[in-house]
Amino acid sequence: MxxxxxxxxxxxxxxxxxxxxxxxxxxxxxxxxxxxDKLQAFSGIAGSFxxxxxxxxxxxxxxxxxxxxxxxxxEGKVSDLQRMCILRCLRLDRLLFAxxxxxxxxxxxHFIDPPPFNLNAIYKSSTFRTPLVFxxxxxxxxxxxxxxxxxxxxxxxxxxxxxxxxGPRAEALLDEGVKKGSWVFLANCHLxxxxxxxxxxxxDAIGDGSVETDPxxxxxxxxxxxxxxxxxxxxxxxxxxxxxPSGLRANMTRMINLVSNEMFERCEKKDIYKQLLFCLCxxxxxxxxxxxxxALGFNIPYEFNESDFVISEDVLGLYIDAYSETPWEALKYxxxxxxxxxRVTDNLDRRLxxxxxxxxxxxxxxxMQHYPLSELKTYxxxxxxxxxxxxxxxxxxxxxxxxxxxxxxPNAAIASQISNSLDLLSTLLSLAPTSGGDGGETPDEKxxxxxxxxxxxxxxxxxxxxxxxxxxxxxxxxxxxxxxLQELERYNKLLKILRSSLGQLELGIQGLSVITPELEAVFxxxxxxxxxxxxxxxxxxxxxxxxxxxxxxxxxxxxDKWLNDALPNVFWFTGFTYPTGFLxxxxxxxxxxxxxxxxxxxxxxxxxxxxxxxxxxxxxxxAYMKGMFLEGAKWDYExxxxxxxxxxxxxxxxxxxxxxxxxxxxxxxxxxxxxxCYMYPIRSGTRERPxxxxxxxxxGGQQSNEYWIKRGTALLLSLAE
Numbered sequence: 001m002x003x004x005x006x007x008x009x010x011x012x013x014x015x016x017x018x019x020x021x022x023x024x025x026x027x028x029x030x031x032x033x034x035x036x037d038k039l040q041a042f043s044g045i046a047g048s049f050x051x052x053x054x055x056x057x058x059x060x061x062x063x064x065x066x067x068x069x070x071x072x073x074x075e076g077k078v079s080d081l082q083r084m085c086i087l088r089c090l091r092l093d094r095l096l097f098a099x100x101x102x103x104x105x106x107x108x109x110h111f112i113d114p115p116p117f118n119l120n121a122i123y124k125s126s127t128f129r130t131p132l133v134f135x136x137x138x139x140x141x142x143x144x145x146x147x148x149x150x151x152x153x154x155x156x157x158x159x160x161x162x163x164x165x166x167g168p169r170a171e172a173l174l175d176e177g178v179k180k181g182s183w184v185f186l187a188n189c190h191l192x193x194x195x196x197x198x199x200x201x202x203x204d205a206i207g208d209g210s211v212e213t214d215p216x217x218x219x220x221x222x223x224x225x226x227x228x229x230x231x232x233x234x235x236x237x238x239x240x241x242x243x244x245p246s247g248l249r250a251n252m253t254r255m256i257n258l259v260s261n262e263m264f265e266r267c268e269k270k271d272i273y274k275q276l277l278f279c280l281c282x283x284x285x286x287x288x289x290x291x292x293x294x295a296l297g298f299n300i301p302y303e304f305n306e307s308d309f310v311i312s313e314d315v316l317g318l319y320i321d322a323y324s325e326t327p328w329e330a331l332k333y334x335x336x337x338x339x340x341x342x343r344v345t346d347n348l349d350r351r352l353x354x355x356x357x358x359x360x361x362x363x364x365x366x367x368m369q370h371y372p373l374s375e376l377k378t379y380x381x382x383x384x385x386x387x388x389x390x391x392x393x394x395x396x397x398x399x400x401x402x403x404x405x406x407x408x409x410p411n412a413a414i415a416s417q418i419s420n421s422l423d424l425l426s427t428l429l430s431l432a433p434t435s436g437g438d439g440g441e442t443p444d445e446k447x448x449x450x451x452x453x454x455x456x457x458x459x460x461x462x463x464x465x466x467x468x469x470x471x472x473x474x475x476x477x478x479x480x481x482x483x484x485l486q487e488l489e490r491y492n493k494l495l496k497i498l499r500s501s502l503g504q505l506e507l508g509i510q511g512l513s514v515i516t517p518e519l520e521a522v523f524x525x526x527x528x529x530x531x532x533x534x535x536x537x538x539x540x541x542x543x544x545x546x547x548x549x550x551x552x553x554x555x556x557x558x559x560d561k562w563l564n565d566a567l568p569n570v571f572w573f574t575g576f577t578y579p580t581g582f583l584x585x586x587x588x589x590x591x592x593x594x595x596x597x598x599x600x601x602x603x604x605x606x607x608x609x610x611x612x613x614x615x616x617x618x619x620x621x622x623a624y625m626k627g628m629f630l631e632g633a634k635w636d637y638e639x640x641x642x643x644x645x646x647x648x649x650x651x652x653x654x655x656x657x658x659x660x661x662x663x664x665x666x667x668x669x670x671x672x673x674x675x676x677c678y679m680y681p682i683r684s685g686t687r688e689r690p691x692x693x694x695x696x697x698x699x700g701g702q703q704s705n706e707y708w709i710k711r712g713t714a715l716l717l718s719l720a721e
Contacts, residue, residue: 001081001432002432003035003036003039003085003088004081004084004085004088004425005425005428005429005432006425006429006528006529006530006544007032007088007089007425007529007544008031008032008034008035008036008089008529008546009035009450009529009544009545009546010031010034010035010546010547010550011450011453011454011457011546011549011550012453012457012550013027013031013550016030016031016034017034017046019049020049020050020053021049021053021056021057024057024060024061025049025056025060025090026721027721028547028721029089029090031546032088032089032090033045033046033049033089033090034046036085036086036089041078041082042078042082042085042086045074045086048071048072048074051071051072052071052072055071055072056071056090059071059090059091060090060091061648064094064097065087065090065091065094066083066084066087066091066094066097066098066101070083070086074086080102080105080106081102083098084098084099084102088425092418092421092422093414093415093417093418093421094417095421095424095425096417096420096421096424099424100112114243117242119145119146119149119240120149120152120153122238122240123149123153123218125238126218126238127215128206128213128214128215128216128217128218129206129207129213129236130236130237130238131203131219131220131221131233131236131237131238132218132219132220132221132237132238132240133220133221133222133223133233133234133237133238133239133240134220134221134222134223134240134241135223135224135225135239135240135241136222136223136224136225136241137241137242137243137244138244138301138303140242140243140244141305141306142222142240142242143159143185143187146185146220147159150183155182155183155216155218156180156182156183157182157183157184157185158173158176158177158182158183158184158185159185159187160173160184160185160186160187161187161188162186162187162188162189162191162192162195163188163191163192164192166192166195167192167195167198170184170186170195170199171198171202173186174202174219177214177217177218177219178206178211178212178213178214178217179214180214181214181215181216181217182216182217183217183218183219183220184217184218184219184220185220185221185222186199186219186220186221186222187221187222188222188223188224189221189222189223189229190223190224190226190229193226193228193229196228196229196230196233197230199230199233200230200232200233203219203232203233203236204232206219207236221233221237244288246289246292247289247399247400247401248282248285248286248289248379248397248401248405249394249395249397249398249399251284251285251288251289252281252282252284252285252394252397253391253394253395254306255280255281255284255285255306255309256281256387256390256391256394257391258306258309258310258313259277259313259387261387263313263317264277264387265387266317267317267320267321268321269320269321269326270384271366271384272320272326272366273316273317273320274384274385274390275365275366275371275381275382275383275384276316276320276331276361276365276366277313277316278381278382278390279360279361279365279373279381280309280312280313280316280335280360281309281394282360282373282379283335283356283357283360283361284304284308284309284312286356286405286406287302287304287340287353287356288304289401289406290406292416293403293406293408293412293413293415293416293712294415294416294419295415295631295681295682295683295712295714296408296412296415296416296631296632296711296712297406297712298346298349298352299346299348299349299683299684300344300345300346300349300684302343302344302349303343304340304343308339308340308343311339312334312335312339312340315331315334315335315339316331316335319331319334326363326366328361328362328363331361332354332357332358332361335357335361336353336354336356336357337350337353337354340353341353346684348676348683351709352709352710352712355706355709355710356710358706359373359706360373365381369383370382370383373405374404374405374406374407375404375407376402376404376405378397378398378402378405379397379405406710407707407710407711408632408710408711408712409632409644409645409711410647411632411645411647411648411649411650412632412711412712414648414650415650418650429528443523443527444509446527447505447509447523447526447527448506448509448510450526451502451505451506451509451526452506454498454502454549455499455502455503455506457549457553458495458498458499458502458549458552458553459495459553459556459560460495460499461491461492461495461496462488462491462492462559462560462563464485464488464489464492467484467485467488467563468485470563470564471484471485471563474567476567477585477589477592479584479585479586479588479589479592480567480582480585480586480589482585483576483581483582483585484559484562484563486578486581487559487576487577487578488559488563490538490577490578491538491555491556491559491577493538494535494537494538494552495556497534497535498535501518501519501522501532501534501535504519505519505522505523508523509523518534521533521534522534522535525545526545529544529545529546530544530545531543531544531545531548538577539577539679540679540680540682540685540686540689540691540718541680541718542680542681542682542718542719542720543718543719543720543721544721547721551574551718554572554575555572555574555575558571558572558575559575567618568618569612569615569616569617569618569624570612570615570624570625570626570656571623571624571625571626572626572627573625573626573627573628573717574627574628574717574718575627579679579693579717580693580694582623583659583693583694586622586623586659586661587601587661589661590621590622590661591661593621596663600663600664601661601662601663601664602661602662602663602664602665603622603659603660603661603662603694603696603697604658604660604661604662605657605658605659605660605696605697605698606657606658606660607635607640607654607655607656607657607658607698607699608624608655608656608657608658609637609640609655610655610656612626612656615656619658619660621660621661622658622659622660622661623658623659624656624657624658624659625656625657625658625659626656627717628653628654628657628677628715628716628717629651629652629653629654629715629716629717629719630642630645630651630652630653630654630713630714630715630716631650631651631681631712631713631714631715631716632645632708632711632712632713632714633645633652633708633711633713634646634649634652635652635653635654635655636701637655639701640699641698641699641700641701641702642673642698642699642700642701642703642708642713643701643702651716651719654715657696668697669697671699671700672697672698672699672700672705673697673698673699673700673705673708673709673713674695674696674697674705675695675696675697675698675708675713675714675715676692676694676695676696676714676715677692677693677694677695677696677714677715677716677717678691678692678693678714678715678716678717679691679692679693679716679717679718680716680717680718680719680720681716681718681719681720683714693717696715
């Protein structure tokens, strides 16, 4: 069970047997199979890949691997849970489907099918002593549903949107409701947490009968999930939550239903308005649903809601009739930048929204019959018709969303499903008990063994005085010397903390010293296979502990070779804790050599389609960089430009790139995609450490810049595996 939750922890791949299916089975998948083979129930499974490579490949490439028959004896040998352990190694994207099937078969289908939402039934199960709390989801507002129920039942409802200074008004509504038996709805409690203790006392007084209350009284609350929300209110309350409608069809239906017949027919230029209204519904649905692709969707997930659509629809209706010619630029600006764009804080997300609005709002939409909204023929702009016809057209759209409707590659759905599976496993792991052992070992024995292995592998820190002396006699450019010494200093701090905490933890497990809260966090991190917070300060990473350790050793090796051998011919770009510092040093070196101002310099990016072994010397200007990965595309080595990735290829290795300082240009060359480069898969990074490094100009090949923008194509220095 522990393996299913946390996966493999591999500290040294040299001890593994050779991967017999390396042409299609990745390193992380083979790590999982190799570690699974060590468990008694799975003994021999690694050898099965030698004996039945074709059958295992068929499962790996299947659309529904969770339903496939396992090769050889394994079909009858493993239980349902053990089958999911194998699936976790091979096809993590399908794990959520397998878990749903497992729960349905073993616990009952009602555990995976959400019950229909019936607010009236929930009301009938409550009393005046029981608050009803709406736990809000993004894009969901229960106000209309509650008002509709109150109208149907003939109840008077006092509504107060909580915020600064609204405490007295909320208390007045409570006083009135308690006396007259009316309903009170206090919305957005998370915006007024300082007043919650007062509300808590009022609810307690109603509940224990110390305040005489009309039996018809009901208190409705709504709040975002917040750890500071009073637990006693939640314990006493009926909790209600609804998920927003998912899918393009559901979101378009929701938007078109906000438009009445009077609104739909109000414009003089009805034909133009109706077609652009359909485009607006599509635009809104695309922005809402694109979030499910995580990093490939938006760098930052934004909570676009109904109000954005309603305001944009008003703008559309006003501007179409106000001008003789359709004011395309004004509409695009007001909708995509002033309205929806008002929520957007990331420049690259704003660039994406501009691409979408330009695609859906242009003269061809009204001039062309069935203007295509995506590369799929299913989604087109219908000719002007009645509101009911438009609703029927939307209801006939596919229920399942094809990633290509968003301009995404089908691989984007796989990446999204992997993220969902990892979220599930992370949640289950946080709830799992930590007292049990795995494979006969207690947690203490397991962590002690890992700590000793890691301590043997982790090298000691460099002597900085010696490093300064070595570099002072070298001919390396001074800015690069400074970068190396700064990197050594940062890695030294990490190595010292690593070795110290591992040593203290070893003593603590043996009972020879006190285990502090910090060491306890290290203990549980190692047990769970995640990098403890104490060790994660030097550079951002999403790698599990085993991969993180191997990655660290490689980083240290690069710095050590640079210090003790020579300036590398090719730099492993990932190995810098601050890659932007290294880039600045390269620009400084060029500026000193040419006499140009550093602010006037930019970059030329020349892709070098050859192996590192074929590069015999360091370049005259800039540096050769390796170790980058393309997400949302691959590199066509034959033609030297971006191309579609292979099926199930989520990340493709990027060839070596020559980062060459040059005079900055205002516009990139034609036919190039301005590809953002990030340190790790969380593209937004954190407030303290942004993930964005720089923009790399890459040849877009047969596709336009806009095509790759919608794909979410980016370079990553580090992966999460």
